[in-house]
Amino acid sequence: MQSQSNFKYESQKLGSWYFTVAVILFGAQLLLGLVSAIQFIYPSFLYDILDFSITRMVHINALVVWMVYAMIGSVYYLLPDETGIETVGIGIGKLLFWVLTLAVTIVVLVYIFIQVGPANQTTIWLITEGREYIEAPRWADIGIVVVVLGFLANTFLTAMKGRRTGIMTVILSDMIALAGLYLAGMYFTDNISMDQYWWWWVIHLWVEATWEVMVGALAAYALIKIVDAKREIVEMWLWIEVAMLFGSGILGLGHHYFWIGTPEYWWEIGALFSALEPLPLVGMFVHVLYDWGKEKGLKEHTGADATSNNTPALMWLVSNGFGNFLGAGVWGFFHTLPQVNIYTHGTQFTAAHGHLAFFGAYATILIGMFYMAIQGKYGIKKLRATFDSKMAIFLITFGVLGMTVALTIAGYEQVLIARAQLGGTWDAFFVAQNQLWMSQAMDWRLIMGVVTTVGFFYLVKDLLTISKNPQNVK
Amino acid sequence: MKTKKGGQMSRKKVSVWSDNRFWQRSATWVTGFASILLIWLTFDTMGQITMGNQKDIDNHIAKKVPSATVINYKVEYNMNQFRGHEVPVIGGDDGKGNSLFKVKEKFFGRDDYSQKEADALLHLGKLASQAKNCMDCHTLLGNGAYYAPDLTKAWLDPAWGKDGPLQSMTGKNTKEEAMAEFLQNPGKYPTHARMMPNLGITPKEAKGLVAFLKHMATIDTNGFPRGFGKIKEGVVYAKSK
Numbered sequence: 001m002q003s004q005s006n007f008k009y010e011s012q013k014l015g016s017w018y019f020t021v022a023v024i025l026f027g028a029q030l031l032l033g034l035v036s037a038i039q040f041i042y043p044s045f046l047y048d049i050l051d052f053s054i055t056r057m058v059h060i061n062a063l064v065v066w067m068v069y070a071m072i073g074s075v076y077y078l079l080p081d082e083t084g085i086e087t088v089g090i091g092i093g094k095l096l097f098w099v100l101t102l103a104v105t106i107v108v109l110v111y112i113f114i115q116v117g118p119a120n121q122t123t124i125w126l127i128t129e130g131r132e133y134i135e136a137p138r139w140a141d142i143g144i145v146v147v148v149l150g151f152l153a154n155t156f157l158t159a160m161k162g163r164r165t166g167i168m169t170v171i172l173s174d175m176i177a178l179a180g181l182y183l184a185g186m187y188f189t190d191n192i193s194m195d196q197y198w199w200w201w202v203i204h205l206w207v208e209a210t211w212e213v214m215v216g217a218l219a220a221y222a223l224i225k226i227v228d229a230k231r232e233i234v235e236m237w238l239w240i241e242v243a244m245l246f247g248s249g250i251l252g253l254g255h256h257y258f259w260i261g262t263p264e265y266w267w268e269i270g271a272l273f274s275a276l277e278p279l280p281l282v283g284m285f286v287h288v289l290y291d292w293g294k295e296k297g298l299k300e301h302t303g304a305d306a307t308s309n310n311t312p313a314l315m316w317l318v319s320n321g322f323g324n325f326l327g328a329g330v331w332g333f334f335h336t337l338p339q340v341n342i343y344t345h346g347t348q349f350t351a352a353h354g355h356l357a358f359f360g361a362y363a364t365i366l367i368g369m370f371y372m373a374i375q376g377k378y379g380i381k382k383l384r385a386t387f388d389s390k391m392a393i394f395l396i397t398f399g400v401l402g403m404t405v406a407l408t409i410a411g412y413e414q415v416l417i418a419r420a421q422l423g424g425t426w427d428a429f430f431v432a433q434n435q436l437w438m439s440q441a442m443d444w445r446l447i448m449g450v451v452t453t454v455g456f457f458y459l460v461k462d463l464l465t466i467s468k469n470p471q472n473v474k
Numbered sequence: 475m476k477t478k479k480g481g482q483m484s485r486k487k488v489s490v491w492s493d494n495r496f497w498q499r500s501a502t503w504v505t506g507f508a509s510i511l512l513i514w515l516t517f518d519t520m521g522q523i524t525m526g527n528q529k530d531i532d533n534h535i536a537k538k539v540p541s542a543t544v545i546n547y548k549v550e551y552n553m554n555q556f557r558g559h560e561v562p563v564i565g566g567d568d569g570k571g572n573s574l575f576k577v578k579e580k581f582f583g584r585d586d587y588s589q590k591e592a593d594a595l596l597h598l599g600k601l602a603s604q605a606k607n608c609m610d611c612h613t614l615l616g617n618g619a620y621y622a623p624d625l626t627k628a629w630l631d632p633a634w635g636k637d638g639p640l641q642s643m644t645g646k647n648t649k650e651e652a653m654a655e656f657l658q659n660p661g662k663y664p665t666h667a668r669m670m671p672n673l674g675i676t677p678k679e680a681k682g683l684v685a686f687l688k689h690m691a692t693i694d695t696n697g698f699p700r701g702f703g704k705i706k707e708g709v710v711y712a713k714s715k
Binding site: 039040043051053056057115116120124127128131132135166169191192194195196197199235236239240246247251253256258259260261263265266267269343345346348419421422423424425426428429 | 504505614
């Protein structure tokens with residue numbers, strides 16, 4: 001993505017660097033996901049060489065990191081558009097990009113080649129912290145904080161100097177929260193309940209609050225750019241979404257505090273607020289479709305060209321509306337009440353929800369941002385979806401939905417047999433794992449994982465070649 | 475309603491429902507209120523989940539997260555009549571599912587670990603649980619990966635108990651020794667086609683890990699997992715594929 005850039009600003013170029021690494025990490029996520037899925041079916045595959053604990057850790061870490069990269073990239077990309085000026089510390093921004101990328105590379109190499117260490121603080125500081133999703137060793141945590149502080153300073157100084165929009169105000173305040181919350185994860189305690197209490201501050205308040213608000217802001221920006229939606233209206237929606245997302249999501253944190261040693265009042269608080277969490281997602285879904293339809297109708301009425309100016313990005317934006325509601329909203333609601341969660345907690349049900357939610361809520365809109373960067377880089381007025389664009393979105397969406405259905409069935413089976421029927425012991429766990437329903441579900445999960453990966457190859461091919469397609473040549 | 479940037483909005487007479495400033499203020503208030511409530515609840519929860527000490531046990535005070543010295547006591551998971559679900563019962567049951575804090579149980583041959591010794595063991599075990607990435611195959615308190623059994627109440631699993639298949643598999647005579655032996659040589663004791671990898675766990679680390687598991691079993695998890703180890707069919711050794 002380096003040659004013949006049409007970017008008007010260096011900040012957009014920097015954004016596209018972040019996107020490039022994000023795509024590579026997305027590929028790593030899928031590869032390690034496939035290995036983990038194979039290990040569920042053939043447990044001896046890479047046993048004692050690259051065990052499930054490692055492949056699964058890299059699978060989910062690559063996921064988190066590629067999304068963070070794509071979000072930082074998105075902010076650098078939209079910053080000049082929103083503020084009207086070049087990012088102030090662009091040189092430092094580029095330096096920080098290389099520092100972060102070097103740090104991520106070292107962390108991944110250590111994960112894969114060193115894997116585990118002795119039970120002491122050196123392991124925690126240099127190899128792994130062993131806490132799901134945020135296993136990155138402490139040195140890397142500190143590095144991440146420094147890089148993020150630089151990124152925040154860059155964004156703030158630019159926003160203060162340039163035009164201040166509602167979208168920028170939301171992004172800035174959201175990013176302070178996002179960065180601040182990461183500090184809650186840099187913490188060691190012997191008390192596992194306390195450990196998980198703060199661990200959830202990072203995990204939940206990222207993916208069920210601050211990340212969702214970031215999605216709202218990116219969707220607002222994308223609607224303005226792609227379908228010429230009116231800023232006033234889009235920003236009003238955005239503020240309503242922020243109120244609803246934070247209003248439900250912050251205390252929705254309680255649904256992780258049902259069973260970790262925390263007081264019983266979290267049952268009521270967690271149930272009530274997390275049950276409200278799908279509401280803003282319905283709103284966001286309606287908002288995207290409504291604005292798209294309204295702008296199209298207005299243009300048709302005046303006889304103007306009513307097509308959007310970036311159809312692949314719009315396709316991904318619409319799938320974000322669906323996917324966010326379905327994956328985060330519906331699949332989350334399925335098991336959010338404590339009466340249900342006492343049986344579903346810690347089963348494949350959570351994995352089903354995780355797959356569809358991370359994809360529907362985040363992967364979709366971030367891929368949409370990749371397409372916007374492609375459009376910007378090549379200066380294409382109207383970017384049209386190609387055959388590859390369509391294959392990519394179809395196969396990836398179909399694959400993830402397939403994995404979700406398979407994991408949901410596995411989850412049901414586990415809930416009923418291992419938990420409700422047999423009481424959750426070591427034997428109960430393996431009795432459930434040996435059931436035909438479980439092994440069939442795991443087979444289908446792998447097949448659908450392969451489908452997703454094929455879709456990913458179409459996506460990469462499309463991102464590399466869509467600008468050369470005759471219909472898109474400027 | 476004068477705004478510097480929103481000139482368009484301020485000139486028009488608009489309903490409050492379509493006024494950006496109204497929604498911006500609402501978002502700020504709602505977020506602020508939710509955050510303050512969360513912080514307040516966090517203070518309360520911190521007080522309730524701070525780890526107890528031996529004095530609490532001596533005074534028969536049941537803590538959500540009890541002292542590390544619970545390793546000196548017998549631990550059960552019994553139905554509590556008042557709460558309507560199982561709770562960890564430490565040092566004997568009063569018949570209603572409350573802890574008596576009396577009945578001791580040997581842990582690696584001793585039931586007199588001092589506060590300092592027990593704390594050190596738990597510290598080592600917790601560090602080991604992270605250094606070995608336990609959570610990326612197992613779940614702890616239900617959180618983690620779903621490749622291997624949940625460890626929340628693993629200490630109370632009848633399969634590790636006397637005559638339990640997991641204990642007899644290792645040839646050891648006590649639960650703690652059997653668990654420690656398994657953790658050090660998981661490749662020697664396959665319980666399923668899906669085997670635990672060899673993680674280079676030392677005898678000392680294994681002892682710490684077992685202490686960590688025993689302590690975790692005493693955390694009051696509001697009845698999770700429900701019915702753990704109570705259902706006969708659930709404790710029959712599952713034949714590997």
